[in-house]
Amino acid sequence: MTGDRAPWLRPMVALATSVLFFVPLYVALVNVFKDGPKISESPASLPIPPTLDNVRSVLTRPDRLFWVSLTNSVVITGLSIIILTVLSAMLGHYLVRAGGRWSRVVMLLLLSGLMIPPQVILLPITRVLQTLHLMTTVQGLVLFNVGYYVPFGVFVFAGFMRSIPVELEEAAAIDGAGRATVFWRVVFPLLRPASASVLIFLGVWIWNDFLNPLIILGPGQGTTITTGIYRSIGQYQADFGGVFAMMLLATLPVLVFYLFLQRHFVKGLTGGATKG
């Protein structure tokens, strides 16, 4: 729309806007490699000479906050997304193939779950988990995650299922395969793009989750990566170098994941943005 008179205008505007937008990320990044006084004196300067003290101090904290949080986050995220992928693929398959009014009602109930704020359910959830002796445990949080995020999984799988011809399953069934075999051998492999979307999105969401681990794991029983960072600002208000280092280390897995799988992120997000 800039016309042909100024072909340089578009890239210049694009670059300038992006640079401005990038400033907060740049500041966070360079401050990982600066010492405390420099962070407040000149937040935007390049870290020359760079120091690894902040990173080292995070990795060698005596309370092992970073390592404990990392382990918890990996276990919680990993278990949650594997269970979620399997459960929601099966439920999505069931709802699409069974059809009928009852399936549509269930689907509608699930879809309305996409907008329910955790605040509305957390109070009763803590009671349920207490009764099951799962409060402040990793298993409890995983169980909650599965229930809370299953609507998203079903939404993605059901959408994708509709593009898989039912004849394929019928043919396999005529050949004598049972329903479970047909699903796992024939359908599930075809659902791979949907599985990728579910794993990627829920992986990032659950990794970044803050309120649910804060309440369900509680303050005493270990932290995830996000509640760990939160706890570290409470304790060492002054040491922003350490906090920035921990933030970078905690974000690195997500960033690497994102940079490699960008295409999937964009595709998954924008499936409904275009018509036809």
Added chain:
Amino acid sequence: MLHFLTFGAPGIAVYVCFVLAPIVVSFGYSLTNYNPFNPPTEYVGLRNYRLLFQDPEFLMSLRVTTILTVIVVVVPNVLGLAIALVLDRRGWFYNALRTVFFTPVVLSTVVVSIIWVRLMADDGLINQSLRGLGVDDPPGWLSDPSYALYSLGIILSWQMLGFCVVVYLAGLQGVPGDLLEAAAIDGAGPVARFRHITWPMLAPALTINTVVMLITAFKVYDHVQVITKGGPGSGTTATIAYNVIQTGFVANRQGYASAMAITMLVIIAGATAVVLKILQRREVQL
């Protein structure tokens, strides 16, 4: 039946146990004065709801949440569309810039919050730069009660902007180039082409962005908890989502907090339904 038991039931069971049933239980709590540390629990009917709408703290949080929601629905949508129009070209350069804009979306809210706490601090980059430009007394972005809420709005908008950009970019890719060309040949200027071709075809993207921003903004909790703790002053940035947690888990007034949470759910569901209805009607008219 077997199909249901093996394929349908497990997923439905966890959803019912951890989402649907808790909503019903929450509603039940909201009709009592339940406080685990202050028994006995009694049925109080709709008293909590009546109190809620006379409670200045709740009315304040309603105001705070509404202002924040308006900012987060409008700012990322408008800027996101503008940026998408600029980035709507092929090639590595524009792809790389799109990556930059989307990065905050995949970052944790806690990380984003802490980055901005430093930027907006009195000795942070923003005020240092303002002083460098000759502003003697730059505002306390997060410490001044009249700025803090808008600062939160800026932070949230920054984090969500990339989402809108990416959705609009996808929408723009669905606009047929030959249609725009034909219009140009017929003498339509860039503004007319945008108004009559591009903008109507972006209707589905607008719907997605508006609904997602609405739901995201309405339940904002993390940023408030990390950045302002509801302050400065009394409740100047306390959203409903923040007050539910404070009332329920810190003050342990679980009956009252549940009434607040149910009210929040009703508002969010109502607002989403209305917005969806309006925006989807626009889509159909195409």
